[in-house]
Each structure stands twice: as structure tokens, then as C-alpha cells.
Amino acid sequence: MQSEIVILKSEIGTSRNLKDKQNLNRAVVAEALDIDQLVEDCKRNNRRAQEQLYRQFYNYALTIALRYSRDEADAADIMSHAFVKIFKSMHTFDKTKGALQTWIKRIVMNEGLDHLKARERFSKDMELETVEEPQISNTVLERMGADEIMKLIHQLPPATHAVFVLYAVEGYNHREIAEKLKISEGTSKWHLSEARKTLQQQLSRTT
Amino acid sequence: MNQKATYELTITERLEQLTAPDMVDAIWARIEAQLDMDLPTDEGPTNPPAPKSGPGKWLNRGFIIAAVAIVLIYLFNNRKQTITSNDQPTIPAPVTTPNNNDNPVRNNSPGTTNTQIPQNNTSAPTNASTVLPVDSNAIAPVTGPVLLQPDTAAVKTNAEPVFTPPVVTPQKNNLPDSTKKGRGVKGITDSDYKIVPKKDSSKN
Numbered sequence: 001m002q003s004e005i006v007i008l009k010s011e012i013g014t015s016r017n018l019k020d021k022q023n024l025n026r027a028v029v030a031e032a033l034d035i036d037q038l039v040e041d042c043k044r045n046n047r048r049a050q051e052q053l054y055r056q057f058y059n060y061a062l063t064i065a066l067r068y069s070r071d072e073a074d075a076a077d078i079m080s081h082a083f084v085k086i087f088k089s090m091h092t093f094d095k096t097k098g099a100l101q102t103w104i105k106r107i108v109m110n111e112g113l114d115h116l117k118a119r120e121r122f123s124k125d126m127e128l129e130t131v132e133e134p135q136i137s138n139t140v141l142e143r144m145g146a147d148e149i150m151k152l153i154h155q156l157p158p159a160t161h162a163v164f165v166l167y168a169v170e171g172y173n174h175r176e177i178a179e180k181l182k183i184s185e186g187t188s189k190w191h192l193s194e195a196r197k198t199l200q201q202q203l204s205r206t207t
Numbered sequence: 208m209n210q211k212a213t214y215e216l217t218i219t220e221r222l223e224q225l226t227a228p229d230m231v232d233a234i235w236a237r238i239e240a241q242l243d244m245d246l247p248t249d250e251g252p253t254n255p256p257a258p259k260s261g262p263g264k265w266l267n268r269g270f271i272i273a274a275v276a277i278v279l280i281y282l283f284n285n286r287k288q289t290i291t292s293n294d295q296p297t298i299p300a301p302v303t304t305p306n307n308n309d310n311p312v313r314n315n316s317p318g319t320t321n322t323q324i325p326q327n328n329t330s331a332p333t334n335a336s337t338v339l340p341v342d343s344n345a346i347a348p349v350t351g352p353v354l355l356q357p358d359t360a361a362v363k364t365n366a367e368p369v370f371t372p373p374v375v376t377p378q379k380n381n382l383p384d385s386t387k388k389g390r391g392v393k394g395i396t397d398s399d400y401k402i403v404p405k406k407d408s409s410k411n
Binding site: 045046047050051054055058059062063066067072075076079080083084087088136137138141142144145146147149150153167168169171 | 211212213214215217218219221222223224225226227228230231233234235237238239241242245246248
């Protein structure tokens with residue numbers, strides 16, 4: 001009797017899971033359709049659709065913008081410039097080549113890098129052949145909040161800041177960073193090394 | 208892509224948890240203002256933007272060039288007319304004697320019925336004070352000097368400079384002083400023109 005009940009419960013559970021999955025799939029499809037419609041409306045320069053798209057991706061885009069800025073005002077600048085570019089070049093977006101989210105991320109990131117470049121000349125003569133092994137304490141970082149870590153990164157010089165975020169957060173390698181920032185791989189390595197040293201010093205002060 | 212170290216993974220994790228500050232409306236206001244300037248919508252300004260390419264652009268340019276050319280031509284003509292009217296000195300212009308039959312072309316005095324004035328010269332005013340167009344080549348056979356002064360009133364009232372008749376300028380009048388020149392051949396009188404019938408030699 002008990003085994004039957006268990007079987008029934010499990011059947012109910014599987015049927016619920018199935019329903020949930022189906023509902024989730026429907027929601028995903030509906031959202032995709034909504035985004036497709038939004039993109040089409042944005043291509044027709046519909047201001048309401050543009051605002052809706054902006055609000056939908058606001059948190060995602062601002063989180064990226066904050067990584068490349070010194071403060072919130074800087075991030076707001078990056079956001080406004082990036083979204084104007086997004087809406088101006090919306091007709092070039094092709095969903096078969098990639099997701100809208102990835103396309104938006106690339107534009108915001110490039111705008112952030114342009115913002116950092118405007119603050120400092122990136123091509124320096126400092127070069128490194130090998131990168132020093134990280135000496136940054138993970139245990140200290142785990143105790144820190146997101147805002148505190150962000151403040152540490154904001155204290156880095158612009159070029160060092162850009163290389164560190166691209167390497168440590170976005171996951172690019174030195175060759176890709178060198179192409180993006182139009183610097184040599186050695187310079188990219190030098191900036192990463194500088195970033196690690198500075199962060200290490202900052203973290204040792206906080207502990 | 209690189210192999211992330213443990214501390215890098217921690218940083219990435221933390222940064223993804225970052226709460227975005229509430230600037231959504233302020234940033235949208237800036238974006239919207241910029242879009243209104245760069246990409247005006249149909250609901251925006253009623254005047255459509257100027258065509259940046261295609262035949263419309265050339266039409267607009269052609270219209271502007273034509274308008275500028277018309278203004279320049281008008282100003283050039285106006286300036287030319289002003290200079291001409293200012294440079295008119297008091298000149299002794301030769302005129303004909305009241306004898307209409309001797310020199311009918313030059314007789315423009317009022318009250319005369321000069322039938323040899325060209326019929327197509329309709330724009331010439333009949334007012335006696337107005338100076339008619341004068342052909343400098345036709346001035347030669349004249350008998351007496353008459354002082355002609357440019358009528359400033361006529362110039363002033365003539366609003367359309369295009370239709371103002373040209374006046375005689377002293378530079379163009381290079382003919383010798385006609386007052387000293389006698390008319391006809393000296394020593395021949397009217398009696399010399401007496402016609403005497405002669406016998407027809409063919410009948411002989």
C-alpha cells in the first residue's frame with residue numbers, strides 16, 4: 001500500500017515537473033518572441049520599444065559598465081553612449097549570428113574600454129615576457145563584498161584596470177587583450193602584473 | 208580564453224552580484240534626448256529631415272544655386288544701372304532743326320509727328336523730358352547744339368532698372384562738333400537743283 005502511494009506521489013511529482021518544464025519552455029519561447037518583436041520595433045525606430053528594451057537590459061548592461069568605470073557617473077556615461085549606439089546600429093543586428101545579450105555586452109564593453117582609453121594612453125613601453133604568479137589571497141576576497149572589490153579595481157590606473165578586467169573577469173587571454181586594446185602582448189602582461197601587485201598591497205592593508 | 212585562477216573566479220562571482228544603482232530614468236532621459244537629435248521618430252518634428260542622398264539632395268542644391276544666381280544677377284544689374292545714372296554729366300547733345308524732312312530720325316521734340324520712329328519701340332516713353340535711346344552712329348548730320356540734361360526725375364520714377372532706356376554718354380559721342388560743319392555742299396543752292404527736261408536721245 002505504501003509503495004503504491006510512493007509510486008503515485010512520484011508520478012504526480014513527475015507530472016508536475018513536466019508541467020513546470022512545459023510552462024518554463026513556453027515562457028522562454030514567449031520571451032524570445034517578445035524580444036524578437038522588440039528588436040523589430042527598435043529597428044523601425046519605435047521609441048517605446050527602445051525604452052522597453054533598455055529597461056529589460058538595464059541591470060545586465062550597467063553591471064558591465066561599472067567594471068570599466070571609476071564611479072557611477074562614469075558608468076551612466078558609458079550606458080547612455082552604448083545604448084545610443086545600440087539603437088543606431090540595431091538594423092545591423094542579426095540574431096542568426098548571435099544572441100542579443102552578447103551583442104549588447106560587446107557594445108557596452110567596447111564603450112567602457114573607449115572610456116578608459118580616453119583617460120590614458122594605453123601603448124606604453126613597459127613589457128613583460130612572463131607574468132608573475134598571483135599572490136592574492138582568495139580567503140580575504142571571499143570575505144569582501146562586491147562593492148568593496150569594485151572599489152579596489154577602480155583604484156587601478158586606467159590601462160591596468162582595463163587589462164585586469166579583461167583578463168580576470170571577462171576571461172580573455174593576452175593575445176586577445178593586445179588586439180582589443182591595440183597594445184603588445186608584453187604590455188598586456190605588464191599591466192596584469194601591476195594590477196596583481198596593487199591589489200595584493202590593497203588587500204594586505206585591509207587585513 | 209584563459210584559465211582563471213581561484214581569486215579571479217571569486218572576483219567574477221562577486222562582480223556578478225553587484226547591485227546596479229537606480230539611475231534607470233536619468234540614463235534613459237539622456238539616451239532619449241540623444242536619440243531625438245540623431246534619430247527623430249515619426250511622432251517627433253513634423254518637418255521631414257533633409258534628404259542626405261539621392262535626387263532630392265540635387266534638387267535642393269539646384270534650387271539654392273538658382274536662387275543665388277537670380278539674386279546676384281539682380282544685384283549686378285541694379286549696380287550697373289546706378290553707376291550709369293550717376294555718371295551722366297550735362298552734355299551738349301546734337302539735335303535736329305525743326306525741319307522734319309531734313310533729318311527725321313533725330314527730331315524727338317514734343318508735338319512733332321515723326322513717322323520714321325521705329326514702330327516696335329513701344330517701351331520708349333512719349334514724355335518729352337525722357338531721353339530716348341540714341342544711336343551714336345546716327346548723330347553725325349546735325350545743325351545746331353541743344354543742351355540736354357539728364358532728367359533725374361525720370362530716373363527716380365523709373366522703378367524698373369531693366370526697362371530704363373540707355374542714355375547718351377560723352378564717351379560714346381566721338382563725332383566732330385557738328386555746329387561748325389555746314390550742311391550739304393558749299394556753293395550749291397536750291398536753284399541749282401532745277402530740273403530741266405532733256406530730249407530723249409534714243410528717239411533720234
